[in-house]
Amino acid sequence: MTSLNIVKAINAGLRRSMENDAKVLVMGEDVGKLGGVFRVTDGLQKDFGEDRVIDTPLAESGIIGTAVGLALRGYRPVCEIQFDGFVFPGYDQIVNQVAKMHYRSGGRLRLPIVIRIPFGGSIGAVEHHSESPEAYFAHTPGLKVVTCSNPLDAYWMIQQAIELDDPVVFFEPKGRYYTKGEVDLDGAADLPLESARVAVPGTDATVVAYGPMVKTCLDAAAAAADDGRSLEVIDLRTLAPLDLRAVYDSVRRTGRLVVVHEAQRTLGIGAEVAARVTEECFYSLEAPVQRVTGYDTPYPPARVEEEYLPGLDRVLDAVDRTFAY
Amino acid sequence: MTVETAAGATPPDPELVQLLTPEGQRVPHERYDALIADITDDDVRALYRDLVLGRRVDGEAVALQRQGELGLWASLLGQEAAQVGSARALRDQDHVFPTYREHAVALCRGVDPVKLLALFRGVDQGSWDSVETRFHLYTIVIGAQTLHATGYAMGIQRDGAIGTGDPDRDAAVIAYFGDGATSQGDVNEAFIWASVVNAPVVFFCQNNQWAISEPLERQTRVPLYRRAAGFGFPGVRVDGNDVLACLAVTREALQRARDGEGPTLVEAFTYRMGAHTTTDDPTRYRLNAELEHWKLKDPIERVKAYMVRGDIADQAFFDSVEQEAEELAVHLRAACRALPDPTPASIFDHVYVEPTPDLVAQREAMSAYLDSFAEEVAR
Numbered sequence: 277m278t279s280l281n282i283v284k285a286i287n288a289g290l291r292r293s294m295e296n297d298a299k300v301l302v303m304g305e306d307v308g309k310l311g312g313v314f315r316v317t318d319g320l321q322k323d324f325g326e327d328r329v330i331d332t333p334l335a336e337s338g339i340i341g342t343a344v345g346l347a348l349r350g351y352r353p354v355c356e357i358q359f360d361g362f363v364f365p366g367y368d369q370i371v372n373q374v375a376k377m378h379y380r381s382g383g384r385l386r387l388p389i390v391i392r393i394p395f396g397g398s399i400g401a402v403e404h405h406s407e408s409p410e411a412y413f414a415h416t417p418g419l420k421v422v423t424c425s426n427p428l429d430a431y432w433m434i435q436q437a438i439e440l441d442d443p444v445v446f447f448e449p450k451g452r453y454y455t456k457g458e459v460d461l462d463g464a465a466d467l468p469l470e471s472a473r474v475a476v477p478g479t480d481a482t483v484v485a486y487g488p489m490v491k492t493c494l495d496a497a498a499a500a501a502d503d504g505r506s507l508e509v510i511d512l513r514t515l516a517p518l519d520l521r522a523v524y525d526s527v528r529r530t531g532r533l534v535v536v537h538e539a540q541r542t543l544g545i546g547a548e549v550a551a552r553v554t555e556e557c558f559y560s561l562e563a564p565v566q567r568v569t570g571y572d573t574p575y576p577p578a579r580v581e582e583e584y585l586p587g588l589d590r591v592l593d594a595v596d597r598t599f600a601y
Numbered sequence: 602m603t604v605e606t607a608a609g610a611t612p613p614d615p616e617l618v619q620l621l622t623p624e625g626q627r628v629p630h631e632r633y634d635a636l637i638a639d640i641t642d643d644d645v646r647a648l649y650r651d652l653v654l655g656r657r658v659d660g661e662a663v664a665l666q667r668q669g670e671l672g673l674w675a676s677l678l679g680q681e682a683a684q685v686g687s688a689r690a691l692r693d694q695d696h697v698f699p700t701y702r703e704h705a706v707a708l709c710r711g712v713d714p715v716k717l718l719a720l721f722r723g724v725d726q727g728s729w730d731s732v733e734t735r736f737h738l739y740t741i742v743i744g745a746q747t748l749h750a751t752g753y754a755m756g757i758q759r760d761g762a763i764g765t766g767d768p769d770r771d772a773a774v775i776a777y778f779g780d781g782a783t784s785q786g787d788v789n790e791a792f793i794w795a796s797v798v799n800a801p802v803v804f805f806c807q808n809n810q811w812a813i814s815e816p817l818e819r820q821t822r823v824p825l826y827r828r829a830a831g832f833g834f835p836g837v838r839v840d841g842n843d844v845l846a847c848l849a850v851t852r853e854a855l856q857r858a859r860d861g862e863g864p865t866l867v868e869a870f871t872y873r874m875g876a877h878t879t880t881d882d883p884t885r886y887r888l889n890a891e892l893e894h895w896k897l898k899d900p901i902e903r904v905k906a907y908m909v910r911g912d913i914a915d916q917a918f919f920d921s922v923e924q925e926a927e928e929l930a931v932h933l934r935a936a937c938r939a940l941p942d943p944t945p946a947s948i949f950d951h952v953y954v955e956p957t958p959d960l961v962a963q964r965e966a967m968s969a970y971l972d973s974f975a976e977e978v979a980r
């Protein structure tokens with residue numbers, strides 16, 4: 277077992293993928309010599325060379341578009357988008373090209389591209405550095421969208437994403453980058469990529485989250501336990517496709533569901549989860565599904581982001597609401 | 602196999618417009634002398650003051666960030682001459698589209714520097730009046746503002762505010778961007794657009810040699826100013842650490858634009874003497890020797906040397922500017938700390954011209970929720 281934070285865990289996962297498969301490339305702005313602005317790719321260029329770890333020109337459409345060509349040629353590019361808000365210059369390539377190539381070629385062409393995006397807020401940043409754009413991608417057929425919440429998942433999920441022949445948008449919870457955890461670097465992944473995980477079992481209400489909000493919900497569960505209430509927290513891990521088997525199972529036992537994400541509320545992942553749970557577990561529900569999310573505003577200035585972001589108290593408040601019915 | 606890259610393939614220094622040597626010697630220039638023939642000693646002193654105040658605001662902001670008063674700061678250190686020289690070439694009616702680093706341009710346009718601090722403190726996202734100052738909001742998404750500048754210039758065209766010969770009416774737009782930005786699609790589209798419609802816009806690229814950790818050769822194999830030729834408009838490389846040369850070259854470009862002769866690309870060859878931002882650690886990717894080399898070309902020192910050499914200013918003048926900078930710094934420190942945080946409910950303001958029912962409901966829910974804590978405390 278090795279104690280790693282999420283940055284180091286993804287770094288170790290990338291390293292292992294690159295060792296195992298010479299076709300794996302890392303590309304993006306500042307990923308080479310600097311090792312990325314968050315150091316996720318630290319040391320990779322030194323060890324794998326400039327051909328495999330590419331400091332690209334400053335152009336996101338170019339990063340994604342050339343990754344498409346490289347993938348067509350048999351490479352497995354792992355693209356880094358420096359911050360969530362900067363994926364949009366590459367959005368056209370992702371939505372129109374990356375997502376659709378397999379479909380429109382009748383399955384002949386595969387694009388095993390991973391697009392890594394640090395996402396989410398709470399880092400006191402200026403505009404465009406704290407956003408949660410996952411729903412835009414999860415809404416796009418052809419893209420797989422996953423996100424990790426802890427170092428162990430980070431380590432395995434990045435490797436699994438690289439191995440997958442579908443394109444994957446890989447969201448990294450930058451506000452939790454320095455959260456530490458134990459990782460067995462030589463073991464095997466205990467879960468397939470496209471599966472959710474019960475983060476902590478419970479009996480009174482179900483709380484669903486992903487990425488940075490998992491920790492918030494685990495804290496909420498701990499606080500609720502002190503008050504004699506048992507929350508089951510489920511880490512979705514995969515947003516497209518959604519894996520809600522554990523959620524349905526949980527809601528059938530608890531009858532209460534709260535979905536939590538940083539992203540804006542309207543048409544967010546929470547809306548989809550609520551709709552599906554309503555379809556599948558209607559007779560088990562004791563209360564309407566509650567959402568705890570960012571508000572439907574642009575991401576606000578840093579000095580007020582704490583009020584924008586769901587916190588432990590807002591989660592508990594929503595749990596209370598499910599008991600008020 | 603090693604793929605050949607452009608590393609180390611930077612072509613030799615092409616012709617650089619320079620009017621002041623790093624030692625502060627005024628060198629004649631056939632073309633550009635005429636463009637600053639009207640500059641008096643008073644004007645030189647005023648430029649010096651702009652440079653010093655710009656650097657001081659910047660230094661103060663870096664210090665405030667270190668003290669936890671700002672979330673971030675993008676330092677302009679080393680780029681004062683490029684910014685002041687170009688900004689002082691503007692007429693009142695000209696319009697500026699900056700990146701996130703144009704603090705000295707902002708000062709020249711009369712933007713209250715406290716408002717720059719407010720943005721980087723995380724209090725707001727740009728609170729200055731961009732209509733009144735003709736200084737648009739900062740743009741963080743690399744390159745986006747070059748298209749906005751071009752579109753604004755198209756508006757000026759349609760308003761008939763070019764080529765009339767009236768110096769108070771004819772207007773131009775200047776778009777600032779960096780060397781890294783020249784790789785963005787938006788910037789290349791702006792070049793194409795401006796060229797095709799002959800827009801009254803000056804593309805002012807501060808080539809500070811770095812885009813965070815990536816050196817210029819990661820973005821280009823040709824000197825940037827030469828790119829303009831391919832788009833069909835003039836490009837010129839100017840010593841970006843020479844305030845007089847930047848003034849002259851930008852004046853010419855802006856006048857071309859105001860006269861209806863279309864866009865120009867100005868490449869101000871300069872150097873980012875500080876970190877990319879306060880979160881960056883440049884020791885990871887560049888050698889100190891490079892910085893030491895550029896320190897010898899300091900944009901403020903050379904004007905000072907020129908002024909001393911030519912008896913344009915005495916010690917009393919330099920002291921008075923220093924004194925003014927110090928007073929400004931004291932004011933900034935206090936004003937920054939006094940900036941009020943936004944209220945939680947204010948995040949709902951201005952999403953749309955009129956608040957939607959959804960947003961009103963969300964705001965009310967938030968207020969009720971926050972009030973419930975207040976009640977708890979009261980109890």
Ligand SMILES: Cc1ncc(C[n+]2csc(CCOP(=O)(O)OP(=O)(O)O)c2C)c(N)n1
Binds near residue numbers: 305336362741779811
């Ligand atoms: C679209 C986009 N991608 C990435 C970034 C992150 N980023 C901020 S500044 C920067 C480098 C910019 O370099 P340059 O254009 O040379 O301007 P400089 O910072 O040197 O003034 C990068 C990559 C961004 N702000 N916007």
Ligand SMILES: [Mg+2]
Binds near residue numbers: 779780808810812
């Ligand atoms: Mg630069």
